[in-house]
Amino acid sequence: MARVETTSSRPYHLVIFGASGFTGQFVVEEVARTVSEGPKGDLKWAVAGRSKQKLEKVLEQAAGVLGKPELQTEVDVILADVGEPDSLAAMCKKAVIVLNCVGPYRFFGEAVVRACVENGAHHIDISGEPQFLEGMQLNYNSQAAETGVFVIGSCGFDSIPADMGVIYTRDQFRGTLTALESFLTISTGPEGGGLHEGTWQSAIYGLADRPNLKSLRRKFNWKPLPIVGSKLRHRGALFHSNEIQQYAIPFMGSDPAVVKRTQRFLAEEHQDTPVQYGAYAGVGGIGSVIKLMFAGMMFWLLVKCACGRNLLLKYPEFFSFGIFTKAGPTRKQMEGSSFQLSFYGEGYTDGQDPAQGKPNAKIRTRVQGPEVGYVATPIAMVQAALTILNEPAAMPKKGGVYTPGAAFAKTTLINRLNKHGIQFSVLMRVDGVLVVVFSG
Numbered sequence: 001m002a003r004v005e006t007t008s009s010r011p012y013h014l015v016i017f018g019a020s021g022f023t024g025q026f027v028v029e030e031v032a033r034t035v036s037e038g039p040k041g042d043l044k045w046a047v048a049g050r051s052k053q054k055l056e057k058v059l060e061q062a063a064g065v066l067g068k069p070e071l072q073t074e075v076d077v078i079l080a081d082v083g084e085p086d087s088l089a090a091m092c093k094k095a096v097i098v099l100n101c102v103g104p105y106r107f108f109g110e111a112v113v114r115a116c117v118e119n120g121a122h123h124i125d126i127s128g129e130p131q132f133l134e135g136m137q138l139n140y141n142s143q144a145a146e147t148g149v150f151v152i153g154s155c156g157f158d159s160i161p162a163d164m165g166v167i168y169t170r171d172q173f174r175g176t177l178t179a180l181e182s183f184l185t186i187s188t189g190p191e192g193g194g195l196h197e198g199t200w201q202s203a204i205y206g207l208a209d210r211p212n213l214k215s216l217r218r219k220f221n222w223k224p225l226p227i228v229g230s231k232l233r234h235r236g237a238l239f240h241s242n243e244i245q246q247y248a249i250p251f252m253g254s255d256p257a258v259v260k261r262t263q264r265f266l267a268e269e270h271q272d273t274p275v276q277y278g279a280y281a282g283v284g285g286i287g288s289v290i291k292l293m294f295a296g297m298m299f300w301l302l303v304k305c306a307c308g309r310n311l312l313l314k315y316p317e318f319f320s321f322g323i324f325t326k327a328g329p330t331r332k333q334m335e336g337s338s339f340q341l342s343f344y345g346e347g348y349t350d351g352q353d354p355a356q357g358k359p360n361a362k363i364r365t366r367v368q369g370p371e372v373g374y375v376a377t378p379i380a381m382v383q384a385a386l387t388i389l390n391e392p393a394a395m396p397k398k399g400g401v402y403t404p405g406a407a408f409a410k411t412t413l414i415n416r417l418n419k420h421g422i423q424f425s426v427l428m429r430v431d432g433v434l435v436v437v438f439s440g
């Protein structure tokens with residue numbers, strides 16, 4: 001296929017597809033807040049979806065929230081439906097980048113990726129579904145490379161903080177970082193918190209289809225990534241973490257799979273040392289552990305059959321102990337919520353051979369930020385898009401299907417995120433016998 005032009009002479013730098021969704025509405029607000037960060041201080045953008053009425057309502061709401069009445073008259077509305085390929089093609093021809101918020105991606109994502117690749121628009125999504133993300137890599141990487149299109153998946157809370165957090169920690173380490181563990185903790189205010197059912201649906205279908213992920217991965221014919229330095233041991237299914245002083249479980253989202261793909265890319269393309277990675281999430285005290293075990297058991301039993309899945313889909317609030325709801329969290333709940341991702345890394349100082357002996361240096365870093373689903377995710381997604389627009393020379397030379405870390409390792413995305421409240425910091429370094437503790 002001939003190379004397709006992806007230029008800023010298109011009518012819109014950004015088109016937000018699925019702007020009427022629960023997450024989409026907050027992406028609209030984030031784009032409206034950051035227009036001055038576009039190329040030459042300007043950003044041309046439009047909203048897209050299948051219902052004109054809903055899209056106009058989202059613009060009206062954003063105009064009210066942000067005190068920008070002009071949004072209602074100046075932002076264009078594009079009608080496009082995943083089931084109508086011509087409408088997707090027409091949308092993609094108008095955009096430099098499509099910000100795709102239509103999920104679950106396993107059902108709706110591929111048609112949009114295809115339309116972007118065929119019509120020369122970069123594609124950014126916030127999928128946390130490894131089957132979709134890796135399926136797109138398998139099916140569209142070569143075509144996207146030929147057409148010069150970037151398809152960059154998992155640009156929301158899943159998995160920018162983790163994937164860029166690994167790169168940040170590696171870059172801050174003095175020597176060779178060989179292993180890293182992260183521990184996620186979420187805080188909520190007096191009003192509590194939660195997530196919209198859209199993410200619940202993606203998780204249900206993703207877990208039900210997990211066996212197919214193995215056969216998908218076999219098709220890549222990947223060689224195992226070399227283990228450099230001491231092997232990182234996997235913790236159990238449930239353990240008490242001294243790092244975060246609470247019970248923890250392996251993180252169930254896409255972070256480990258995304259980080260691994262990034263590390264593979266960096267090792268194969270740039271001969272970087274791959275960092276071994278383990279991701280864990282804090283659960284809380286013993287009461288939360290009991291609740292989680294009960295909910296987890298019910299989930300695993302029900303997710304396996306269609307009737308069980310229907311029950312889970314129908315009653316998200318009941319089966320998730322109130323975490324996932326049809327209404328989604330309120331703005332007040334979002335304001336009171338935040339996350340911390342604490343990284344504990346080890347490796348070898350310069351001059352120490354990772355093939356010989358134990359690691360002799362440690363590092364602690366942290367990524368922290370606001371509410372994960374509808375504040376941090378839109379910030380991460382929009383900053384990823386602004387990075388493509390503003391820093392083309394720092395992006396990979398070829399188009400293709402990329403993870404955030406693979407696409408943005410050489411850009412200033414981390415600085416951009418820092419300025420928008422997703423903060424990366426070094427807390428402590430132990431180099432040989434020298435301990436350096438940082439505040440914060």
Ligand SMILES: NC(=O)c1ccc[n+]([C@@H]2O[C@H](COP(=O)([O-])OP(=O)(O)OC[C@H]3O[C@@H](n4cnc5c(N)ncnc54)[C@H](OP(=O)(O)O)[C@@H]3O)[C@@H](O)[C@H]2O)c1
Nearest residue numbers: 018020021022023081082102103126156157158198199202
């Ligand atoms: N990475 C992260 O951390 C993160 C955070 C938040 C969300 N997410 C993901 O984002 C996705 C969306 O979640 P959500 O809670 O926002 O879901 P949602 O509220 O159900 O929104 C879905 C959107 O898709 C649109 N849509 C559905 N079918 C369509 C079709 N045939 N053609 C065009 N548009 C169509 C809907 O349009 P209508 O309004 O017309 O129905 C709506 O705009 C999920 O996959 C979720 O997992 C990820």
